Amino acid sequence: MVTVDRFGSGTEGSQRGGAPEHAASAEKRFDFSGGELCLDFCNTLNGSRARPKELLLAYPDLVSWARQAGIVGDFEARALVETAHQHPTESTKALFHAKALREAIFRLFSNSIDGAAPEPADLAILNVTLGRALSHRRLSITHQGFAWEWRRDDEALDTMLWPVVQSAADLLVSPKASRVRRCGGTDCDWLFMDMSRNQSRRWCDMSGCGNRAKARRYYARKKTGR
C-alpha cells in the first residue's frame, strides 16, 4: 500500500488538529498543539515523566493517535487494528517500541532544553527506527511533480512511527530546534514549539497550565500580603 506523505513533503494534512467528525465517540481524543508531529507524539503522555499518566494504553490507542494526526487513513487504521488483533504479541511489541521511541525523542529534546548532552542510547533508538523508516521512503510522481511517500507494508504495525521519527530527525537538525520548549506547568512535561516573537512562551496551553500557574501566583501573593 502506498500513502502519499503529508508531512515529509512540507504540506501538512488537513486532518491535523482533530479527529474527523465521524470518529467513534468512545475513541480517545488526542491533542495536537505541539506544533510538530514528533512533539505531539511526545505529548501522548500526560502528567510529568516522574508522575506519568499514560494515554497509549493499548495498540488501538496508537492507531487512533496516528489517524487523528492524519498519518494513517480510516481504512488503514481499521486494517492495522485488525492485524494487531490477529497478532497480539507483535502488537504488544509495536506499542512497547512506540513508547520507547517516544521517550527517547522526549529525552533528546528535554536534555537539549536543559543544556545537557544527549544520551547515546536515545540516539541509538532514534537511528534504528530512522533506518527502518527510510527503507520505506520513496519518491513518486504526482500531477504537481515529485513527492515523498511512504511505501507501506500491510503487515507493519509500526508504520505510524516512520513519519514520527522523520519529524524528530528533521527537527533535531533544524535551527527550529532551539524553539522547542517543555511546559513549565506543575505535573506537565508537554513539549511545544515556541513561535512567539520574543520566544517567551512558558506553557503548553494558556487556558490549562498557564491559568493554573497564574492562579497559584495570585494566591501565593495574597497569602504573603504582597
Ligand SMILES: [Zn+2]
Ligand atoms: Zn502544560
